[in-house]
Amino acid sequence: MPGNLRKGIDYMADVKHMGKDGLRADGRRADEMRPLRIEAGVLENADGSAYLEWGSNKVIAAVYGPREAQPKYLQDPAKAIVQVNYNMAAFSSEERVRPGPNRRATEISKITAEALESVILTSHFPRASIDVYIEVLEADAGTRCAGLTAASVAVADAGIPMIDMVAACAAGKVDGQIVLDLGKKEDNFGQADMPLGIIPRSGEIVLLQMDGDMTREEFGKAMEMAMAACKRIHGLQQDALRSRYAVNFADMDDGEAEK
Amino acid sequence: MKKTIIPEIRKETIYKLAQRGCREDDRSLDSFRDIGFQLNPIGTAEGSARLHLGRTDVLVGVKVQPGEPYPDKPDQGVLMTGCELKPMAHPGFESGAPSDESVEIARVVDRGIRESGMLDMQKLCIAPGEKIWNVFLDIQVINYDGNLFDSATMASILALHSATVPAARFGEGDDFPMPAGAWPVTATFVKIKDIMMADPTLMEELAADARFTVSLDDLGHIRAMQKGLKGSLTYDEVGRALDTARKLTEDIRSRLISGE
Numbered sequence: 001m002p003g004n005l006r007k008g009i010d011y012m013a014d015v016k017h018m019g020k021d022g023l024r025a026d027g028r029r030a031d032e033m034r035p036l037r038i039e040a041g042v043l044e045n046a047d048g049s050a051y052l053e054w055g056s057n058k059v060i061a062a063v064y065g066p067r068e069a070q071p072k073y074l075q076d077p078a079k080a081i082v083q084v085n086y087n088m089a090a091f092s093s094e095e096r097v098r099p100g101p102n103r104r105a106t107e108i109s110k111i112t113a114e115a116l117e118s119v120i121l122t123s124h125f126p127r128a129s130i131d132v133y134i135e136v137l138e139a140d141a142g143t144r145c146a147g148l149t150a151a152s153v154a155v156a157d158a159g160i161p162m163i164d165m166v167a168a169c170a171a172g173k174v175d176g177q178i179v180l181d182l183g184k185k186e187d188n189f190g191q192a193d194m195p196l197g198i199i200p201r202s203g204e205i206v207l208l209q210m211d212g213d214m215t216r217e218e219f220g221k222a223m224e225m226a227m228a229a230c231k232r233i234h235g236l237q238q239d240a241l242r243s244r245y246a247v248n249f250a251d252m253d254d255g256e257a258e259k
Numbered sequence: 260m261k262k263t264i265i266p267e268i269r270k271e272t273i274y275k276l277a278q279r280g281c282r283e284d285d286r287s288l289d290s291f292r293d294i295g296f297q298l299n300p301i302g303t304a305e306g307s308a309r310l311h312l313g314r315t316d317v318l319v320g321v322k323v324q325p326g327e328p329y330p331d332k333p334d335q336g337v338l339m340t341g342c343e344l345k346p347m348a349h350p351g352f353e354s355g356a357p358s359d360e361s362v363e364i365a366r367v368v369d370r371g372i373r374e375s376g377m378l379d380m381q382k383l384c385i386a387p388g389e390k391i392w393n394v395f396l397d398i399q400v401i402n403y404d405g406n407l408f409d410s411a412t413m414a415s416i417l418a419l420h421s422a423t424v425p426a427a428r429f430g431e432g433d434d435f436p437m438p439a440g441a442w443p444v445t446a447t448f449v450k451i452k453d454i455m456m457a458d459p460t461l462m463e464e465l466a467a468d469a470r471f472t473v474s475l476d477d478l479g480h481i482r483a484m485q486k487g488l489k490g491s492l493t494y495d496e497v498g499r500a501l502d503t504a505r506k507l508t509e510d511i512r513s514r515l516i517s518g519e
Contacts, residue, residue, distance in 0.1 A: 043347060043348075043401070043402055044314055044402050044404070045348065045349045045350060045402060045403065046346075046347060046350075049347075056302050056303075058300075058301070060347060060401065062346065062347035064346065064350055085346070085354045087345070087354075089318075089320065089343070089397065089399050090320065090322065090341060090343075090395060090397035090399075091301055091303060091304040091307060091320025091321065091322050091395075091397050092301070092303055092320075093303050094303060095324075096322040096324060096395050096397075099341060099343060099357075099397070100355075100356070101355075131346065133345060133346045133347045133354070135345060135347055135399070137301060137318065137399070138301050138302055138303050138304075139303065140303075
């Protein structure tokens with residue numbers, strides 16, 4: 001995009017969130033996601049981990065387990081329990097976040113745990129606990145989707161059996177238009193936000209929230225957009241695992257041949 | 260931290276190596292692990308730094324917001340230091356209220372910075388008796404392999420030196436750089452039986468009987484000290500640690516300032 005055009009859009013950002021050319025305040029198309037990068041196995045002490053950058057969001061997910069559930073009364077004799085702790089670092093947002101749990105973090109932890117439990121084969125590990133820690137280092141809207149996406153990769157990185165990795169992405173409404181993956185300004189001033197998490201293999205929804213104002217048609221459009229994005233995200237999740245663990249057989253064969 | 264166990268045989272190995280002046284990672288008793296850092300990795304923070312000390316990995320962010328001064332210091336800004344030891348960094352750390360350890364780390368880091376006069380608190384006053392800048396220094400440990408005192412201090416002073424006071428955002432004039440001068444650096448030692456070693460790894464900390472941290476300013480003056488754990492230290496041991504610390508902190512300081 002030519003520099004002067006981008007400048008024009010930035011100027012519009014103060015006035016309007018959608019330009020006449022159909023581009024958004026940050027120059028994205030309506031169905032364009034912010035750049036997403038995922039890395040698996042970034043922590044040494046955790047059993048599994050993942051680092052994710054999504055726009056300016058920066059998230060680390062750490063997984064421990066399956067390990068004995070403590071305290072004992074939490075244990076389920078039939079399956080493992082999944083516990084998630086979502087936390088925003090004090091410096092992760094414009095306004096300092098007071099450390100410790102709050103109602104928002106408690107809710108996000110709960111829905112993220114439920115989403116993950118739907119893909120993890122918990123019945124393989126009676127009385128065990130799978131503990132997921134999501135630390136948001138820098139927040140730029142969409143951190144629950146970023147956290148769930150990272151957590152799924154971290155669970156896989158821990159070698160915990162699961163039917164698929166959950167991929168998550170939000171769609172919403174800004175200036176009357178349905179857009180994908182809202183940025184911070186769009187989230188604050190937009191008319192609706194709908195985080196979605198799915199099992200990409202089956203298309204089943206394991207996380208869905210919405211706030212704002214959307215018609216039935218708009219909902220359908222938002223859903224379609226977010227679903228398509230989740231499938232692309234799933235590809236990036238797989239790539240992250242692949243680049244961490246894949247063995248290049250071609251290289252090995254070459255080595256053999258030289259001998 | 261929940262009870263983390265070190266096998267007796269490992270403890271013995273660490274001690275036997277130390278008797279020969281050696282360590283598990285091939286360092287001498289008086290040396291630090293490799294240090295690497297990155298300035299301002301966090302866009303939302305006013306200043307931040309991520310620092311590696313060997314396998315220990317620490318992220319520090321600075322947030323600055325207007326607030327009211329303390330009645331006894333009406334013309335001075337306020338520094339508040341917090342430390343989060345989360346399960347992500349080590350399975351022995353637990354979520355929830357700050358542990359005793361994290362409080363100790365935050366306070367030792369805070370003391371080193373405060374006592375060195377690194378921050379010009381009067382320049383952080385907006386209107387005497389009414390409004391000042393609160394400087395929140397938050398330490399988040401990403402991976403724990405010992406010696407959080409020194410790694411958190413280094414990351415903290417780097418974050419403060421690279422911070423900006425966001426005055427414009429709060430309608431208090433133009434942004435200005437954090438009024439930070441000195442570079443207070445700490446050096447931490449542990450004592451295993453009768454042997455002292457600098458910059459302990461996690462295993463060395465678990466094998467330790469006593470711990471000693473000293474903060475030195477640019478002139479080599481001692482600005483803060485902290486002894487920890489159940490064991491004791493002799494006067495000689497403290498003296499030797501201070502001499503070693505002087506050399507170590509000079510070297511570390513020049514590396515932090517030059518950005519290497």
